Amino acid sequence: MLRDITLGQYFPAESVIHRLDPRVKIMLTLAYIVVIFLIRNFVGYGVLFVATAFIVWLSKVPPKFMLKGLRPLLFFILLTAILNLFMTDGHEIFRLGFIRITYEGIIGAAFMVLRITFLIVASSLLTLTTTPIRLTDGLERLLNPFKKIGLPAHELAMMMTIALRFIPTLLEETDKIMKAQSARGSDFESRNVLRRAKAMIPILVPLFISAFRRADELATAMECRCYRGGEGRTRLNALKMTELDMHAIMFMILFVVLIVGANRVTWEIIWPIFY
Amino acid sequence: MLKLENVTYTYQPNGPFEKTAVRDVNLQVELGEFVGIIGHTGSGKSTLIQMLNALIKPTSGKVFVDNVATTEKGANLRDIRFKVGLVMQYPEYQLFEETIYKDIAFGPKNMGLGESEIDRRVRASAQLVGIGEELLEKSPFEISGGQKRRVAIAGVLAMEPKVLILDEPTAGLDPIGREEILCKIRDMHRETGIAVILISHSMEDVARYANRIIVMNKGQIAADDTPDAIFAQVEMLESIGLSVPQITKIAEGLNRRGFALPSGIHDLQTGKFEILKAIEGVKPC
Ligand SMILES: Nc1ncnc2c1ncn2[C@@H]1O[C@H](COP(=O)(O)OP(=O)(O)OP(=O)(O)O)[C@@H](O)[C@H]1O
Numbered sequence: 001m002l003r004d005i006t007l008g009q010y011f012p013a014e015s016v017i018h019r020l021d022p023r024v025k026i027m028l029t030l031a032y033i034v035v036i037f038l039i040r041n042f043v044g045y046g047v048l049f050v051a052t053a054f055i056v057w058l059s060k061v062p063p064k065f066m067l068k069g070l071r072p073l074l075f076f077i078l079l080t081a082i083l084n085l086f087m088t089d090g091h092e093i094f095r096l097g098f099i100r101i102t103y104e105g106i107i108g109a110a111f112m113v114l115r116i117t118f119l120i121v122a123s124s125l126l127t128l129t130t131t132p133i134r135l136t137d138g139l140e141r142l143l144n145p146f147k148k149i150g151l152p153a154h155e156l157a158m159m160m161t162i163a164l165r166f167i168p169t170l171l172e173e174t175d176k177i178m179k180a181q182s183a184r185g186s187d188f189e190s191r192n193v194l195r196r197a198k199a200m201i202p203i204l205v206p207l208f209i210s211a212f213r214r215a216d217e218l219a220t221a222m223e224c225r226c227y228r229g230g231e232g233r234t235r236l237n238a239l240k241m242t243e244l245d246m247h248a249i250m251f252m253i254l255f256v257v258l259i260v261g262a263n264r265v266t267w268e269i270i271w272p273i274f275y
Numbered sequence: 276m277l278k279l280e281n282v283t284y285t286y287q288p289n290g291p292f293e294k295t296a297v298r299d300v301n302l303q304v305e306l307g308e309f310v311g312i313i314g315h316t317g318s319g320k321s322t323l324i325q326m327l328n329a330l331i332k333p334t335s336g337k338v339f340v341d342n343v344a345t346t347e348k349g350a351n352l353r354d355i356r357f358k359v360g361l362v363m364q365y366p367e368y369q370l371f372e373e374t375i376y377k378d379i380a381f382g383p384k385n386m387g388l389g390e391s392e393i394d395r396r397v398r399a400s401a402q403l404v405g406i407g408e409e410l411l412e413k414s415p416f417e418i419s420g421g422q423k424r425r426v427a428i429a430g431v432l433a434m435e436p437k438v439l440i441l442d443e444p445t446a447g448l449d450p451i452g453r454e455e456i457l458c459k460i461r462d463m464h465r466e467t468g469i470a471v472i473l474i475s476h477s478m479e480d481v482a483r484y485a486n487r488i489i490v491m492n493k494g495q496i497a498a499d500d501t502p503d504a505i506f507a508q509v510e511m512l513e514s515i516g517l518s519v520p521q522i523t524k525i526a527e528g529l530n531r532r533g534f535a536l537p538s539g540i541h542d543l544q545t546g547k548f549e550i551l552k553a554i555e556g557v558k559p560c
C-alpha cells in the first residue's frame with residue numbers, strides 16, 4: 001500500500017525527456033511552474049494542457065501512471081477547491097442560508113484545481129524521468145554559484161542523494177517489520193484508534209533502531225572509502241549540455257510566448273468569432 | 276490443514292516493475308508433515324509462505340487454512356496467523372520490547388492468554404531455542420546476533436501454532452547452534468504432531484529433517500516428493516542451480532566408478548552403511 005505513491009518515483013524508459021540534462025530539466029520545470037501561476041484565463045490553460053500532453057507523450061511515461069500519482073493528493077485538491085468555492089467574495093449567483101456561491105468563486109476554484117494538478121504533473125514528470133542521482137547532481141551544479149556565500153552545495157546534494165536512496169529501503173523495511181509483527185498478532189486493522197496507535201510501537205522501535213544502525217554503517221563505509229566532502233571531487237559522469245537541451249529551451253521560450261499571448265485573449269476578442 | 280489452489284502472486288501488478296514471484300501453485304500440507312522447501316535465490320519461497328498465513332493474499336487462486344480461504348470477506352486473519360506461525364527470514368529486526376521475556380510474550384499476549392499460561396509458554400520456548408533463564412530479563416538489543424535470532428524464533432514458538440513455518444531459520448548461525456535448534460524443532464514436531472515447513476539453502480538440513488521436499492524454480496513447483504526421490508534427481512537439481520548433500524555426491528561419484536549404490540542416498544547413516552556394504556563386496560586385488 002505504501003508503494004502506491006508515485007510522486008518522487010523514477011520511471012525507467014528511453015525517451016528524449018529522460019535524456020535531457022538534469023540542470024536544464026530542473027530550470028525548465030521551475031519556469032513551467034512560474035508560468036502556471038501567470039496564466040489568467042482558460043485559453044492559457046488550453047495551451048498549457050496541449051504542451052503538457054505533448055511532453056508527457058514524449059516522456060513515454062503512461063498517462064495512467066502519472067494520474068495515479070494524483071490520487072493520494074485528491075483530498076487536498078478537493079479541499080482547496082471547496083474553500084475557494086465558498087470563501088470568495090464577488091457577484092453572487094446562488095445562495096442557500098449562509099452558503100453563497102459567487103462567479104469569482106467558481107472561476108477561482110477551477111483555476112486552483114488546474115494549477116495544483118499541473119503543478120503535481122510537472123514535478124512528478126521531473127522525478128519520473130530523472131534518476132535521483134542525476135537529479136541531485138543537477139541540483140548540486142545549479143547551487144554551485146552560491147558556494148561563495150557559504151552554501152554547502154555538495155553536502156546538501158549528498159544529503160538529498162542519501163535521503164532519496166533510503167526512502168525505498170525504509171519503506172521495504174517498514175513493510176517487513178509490519179509483516180513480522182502481524183505474524184505475531186499485531187492488530188493494524190482494528191477499528192479502535194487507541195489499539196491501532198499502540199500497534200505502531202512494535203513497528204517504530206525496530207524501524208528507528210535499524211535506521212540509526214544503517215546511518216552509522218553508511219558513515220563508516222563512506223569513511224573507509226576516503227570520503228571527505230566535495231573539495232576536489234571529480235565525477236564519473238560529468239553533465240554535458242547537448243543540442244537536445246537547446247531544443248527543450250527553445251520549446252520553453254515558445255511556450256512562454258504562447259502563454260503571454262493567450263493572456264491577452266479576452267472575451268471581446270472571442271465573441272466575434274462565434275457571432 | 277493448508278491447501279493452495281492455482282495460487283499466483285504478482286508484486287506491483289500493472290506497474291513498470293511488475294514481477295510474478297509465484298505462478299500457479301497447487302499444494303496441500305497436513306498436520307504431522309515435516310516439509311522442506313528448497314529453491315534458488317529469488318525462486319519465490321518467501322513469497323509462497325507469506326501467503327500461507329495471510330500476510331499477503333494471492334493475486335489469483337485461493338489459499339485455505341483449516342478450510343477458510345484467506346481471501347474470504349470477514350475471514351479472521353489474526354486467527355489464521357495464530358494457527359500458522361511464521362518465522363520470517365532474518366527475523367531479528369522484529370524485536371522491540373524492553374526485555375527478552377516481554378518480547379517472547381508479545382505473541383501469546385496478543386492471543387489473549389492468561390498470565391500463567393504466558394509465563395509457561397515463554398519459559399518453554401526460550402528453553403527450546405537455548406535462551407537461558409538468566410537472559411530473560413536482559414534487553415533484546417544487548418545480545419549477540421545469533422541470540423537475537425533465537426529470541427525471534429521463540430517469539431513465534433510461544434504461540435504454539437499448529438503449522439510452524441521457518442524461513443531460513445539457521446542462516447548465519449554456528450554449526451552446533453543450527454543443529455541444536457533444528458533437532459529441538461524436530462523433537463517438538465514428533466511430540467506434538469504439528470506440521471513444520473522449513474525453508475533452507477542447506478541441502479544437508481533439509482535432507483536430514485524433512486520427510487517431504489518441495490523444489491521451487493522460478494515461482495513454480497518443480498518437484499514435490501520424498502527426500503529419497505528428490506535427491507535421486509541430481510541432474511534436475513543441478514540444472515536449476517541447486518545441489519545435493521555431500522554424501523549424495525560421494526555415492527554418485529562411486530557409482531560412476533563402477534559401484535552399484537542405490538540412488539538418492541541423502542543421510543550420513545545410510546550412506547556409511549551402503550558404502551561399507553558395497554566395499555565389502557569388492558575384493559582387494
Ligand atoms: N517486495 C517486493 N517487491 C517486488 N518484488 C519482490 C518483492 N519481494 C520479492 N520480490 C521478487 O519476487 C521474487 C521472489 O522473491 P522471494 O523473496 O519469494 O524469493 P526467495 O525464494 O525467498 O529467495 P531467497 O532464497 O533469496 O530468500 C524475486 O525475484 C524478487 O525479486
Ligand SMILES: [Mg+2]
Pocket residue numbers: 320321322364442
Ligand atoms: Mg526468501
